[in-house]
Amino acid sequence: MPAGPDPATAEGGSAAFEAYARTAQRRLYRTAYLLCGDVEGARDLTQTTLAKLFQHWRRASRADNLDAYARTVLVRTFVAERRRTVRDLLAHHRQAPRPHPDPAPGADLRLTLLSLLAELPPRARAMVVLRYWDDLSVATVASLLGCSESTVKSQCSRSLVRLRARMGDVQLYSTGG
Template identity: 40%
Template sequence: MRSDDGFREFVAASSPALSRAAYLLTGDHQLAEDLLQSALASTYRHWRRVRDGNPAAYVRQAMHREQISWWRRRRLTEQLSGEPVDRMGGGDLAADAVNRITLVQALAQLPPRQRAVIVLRFYDDLTEAETARVLGCAVGTVKRQAHDALARLRTLLPAGLQPEVSA
């Protein structure tokens, strides 16, 4: 039996969703690709142990830990314009694109831990307990980070994009 039995199939099936999650964590396509590649490399090294469990959760956890590690090492600050993106009349597709860009810009302004909590809770649809397990912290920490992140998003986003969830 080869050590990568099922790994290629897993990557082919899971990459689109994992790539979107990586992009939401980083806010940059190239960094998202690097983050996902790094997490998949880690998963491959442990594939025999991971494959029978939940390999997608393992990759998500690896991405979140790697993102936090990158952030700690680099401490990069992003300079985003305070100007809202122009809304050019072009139908729902244009408005949806503007909304996505605005949301990604707002997510990029959150600290990495808060961004990770928002992505895990509301994009990956994990429970508070699952999110805590992925991030290696207490459920109370997840609740606090979600609360603070949602409060910050409410100040960053225009009225039509305000989060309607409560943490």
């Protein structure tokens, strides 16, 4: 006796989605953490991305590269949320930006970089993370963010100059001795 739709085929294949979500969650979280700079924000962004993928699973599951599709959803969600947050903050009050303290000589490089990444505008930050952390090509980053390759090149270049200037004398390459 049929008891209703088969859960494996309902909603465009929830079993297939669950299998994909289990394998992709760590990769998505890693990129989300680099974009957000904090654990809670990364968890929220990862869950929002997976919820959007589930909502549109029929279309997503037909993508040529499902990981690229998921990364696109993640990055575009991040940029949209940051724009909304910045717009809301600016609408409620204007405040002079606080100067970022110079990193202490013995500061943990990873924490320093995360802090400095947080100073970049959302799209520029996404470009730097995708280009240099996820090691994606300029063309792929441009496609993910819906902009030209020259925009990716110029934004990454400007962002790296800004990051290097803010890094100051922090040792990027330690010899360990």
